[in-house]
Amino acid sequence: MKRLEGKTIGFGFTGSHCTYHEVFPELQKLVDMGADVIPVISSTVKSTDTRFGEAIAHVNKIEEITGKKVISTIPDAEPLGPKTPVDCMVIAPMTGNSTSKLANALTDSPVLMAAKATLRNRKPVVLAISTNDALGLNGVNIMKLMTAKHIYFVPYGQDNPYKKPTSLVSDMSLISETVLAALKGEQKQPVLIERYSE
Numbered sequence: 001m002k003r004l005e006g007k008t009i010g011f012g013f014t015g016s017h018c019t020y021h022e023v024f025p026e027l028q029k030l031v032d033m034g035a036d037v038i039p040v041i042s043s044t045v046k047s048t049d050t051r052f053g054e055a056i057a058h059v060n061k062i063e064e065i066t067g068k069k070v071i072s073t074i075p076d077a078e079p080l081g082p083k084t085p086v087d088c089m090v091i092a093p094m095t096g097n098s099t100s101k102l103a104n105a106l107t108d109s110p111v112l113m114a115a116k117a118t119l120r121n122r123k124p125v126v127l128a129i130s131t132n133d134a135l136g137l138n139g140v141n142i143m144k145l146m147t148a149k150h151i152y153f154v155p156y157g158q159d160n161p162y163k164k165p166t167s168l169v170s171d172m173s174l175i176s177e178t179v180l181a182a183l184k185g186e187q188k189q190p191v192l193i194e195r196y197s198e
Contacts, residue, residue, distance in 0.1 A: 002034030003180060009035040010086040010118060012111035013062065015044035016093035016130035017052040022172040023092050023128070027065050029176050030090075038086060039063065040071040042098070042109045077110040081117025088179055089118035089125045092154065092172060096131030096138045103141035119150055124182035128154035128175055134168035142168075146191075152182040157195035171195060 009030055013023070030037050039062045049055050062070055071077050080086055091098065091111055098112060107116050115125050127145065131138055135158075145151050154170035155178070171193060178188040 002032075004030060004176075005034030007035050007087045007183070008038065008085075009179065010038045010040055010080055010089040010114050011066070012040040012042075012089065012091040012114055013045045013058075014042045014091060014093060014095045014098045014109070014111055015048065016095050017048070017050045017058075019093040019130045019169065019172065020052060020058060023175075024061060024065065026092065026172050026175040027062070030179070031065060031067075033176060037066045037068070038071065038080070038084075039066045039068060040077055040080075040110050040114045042111050043072070046070075046072050071110055071114070074107075074110050074113045077113040078117055080114045081120045085121050085123065086114075086118055087123060088183055089115050089123070090128070090175060090179060091115060091125070092128035092170070092175055093130035094127045094170075096129075096133050099127070099129060099131060099145065100138055100141045102127075103144045122150055124150050124152055124179075124185075126152050126154060126175070126178050126182050128170035128172055128178075129156055130169045132164055132167045134166060136166040152178060152187050153191055154178045155188060155191050155193045157193040159195050161196055169195060
């Protein structure tokens with residue numbers, strides 16, 4: 001059963017490169033569930049090579065899965081609100097940098113513009129965080145977004161509390177379930193989960 005058939009889902013990638021291998025299968029899952037997925041990337045995704053892979057390889061993978069060219073500029077992302085609205089906008093992974101900007105109404109990337117455009121239409125925005133300072137300086141921004149209308153979180157937990165005690169990462173395998181709940185105006189529960197195992 002294609003539970004997302006007829007739905008248009010925006011899918012934004014920001015620069016937490018270490019989690020892409022967890023996110024790509026979930027992007028595929030949304031496509032397999034029948035969603036029309038529109039990919040949006042930040043400039044970091046477009047231009048930064050890391051030990052987790054080359055930028056061009058990541059972009060090619062996203063385009064291969066979705067069958068669409070990525071949106072990589074702010075002007076190209078803005079129409080996702082007024083002209084070509086999406087039913088839901090996912091950002092996975094959502095870095096601490098992008099989290100702090102969204103929480104404080106800064107729109108300086110294609111992904112954040114897509115989120116802003118979606119919120120303008122009072123449609124759900126689903127965030128899958130991956131940030132080393134979630135339980136540090138960014139904690140206030142996450143809590144601000146937790147209480148905001150139309151924003152939902154993929155359940156998250158500490159990925160390594162002993163070596164990285166302030167880090168939180170969403171369970172990317174729960175993206176599709178969180179989207180289905182958000183489309184009904186509900187937060188996937190529980191939000192706080194245990195991710196770490198010795």
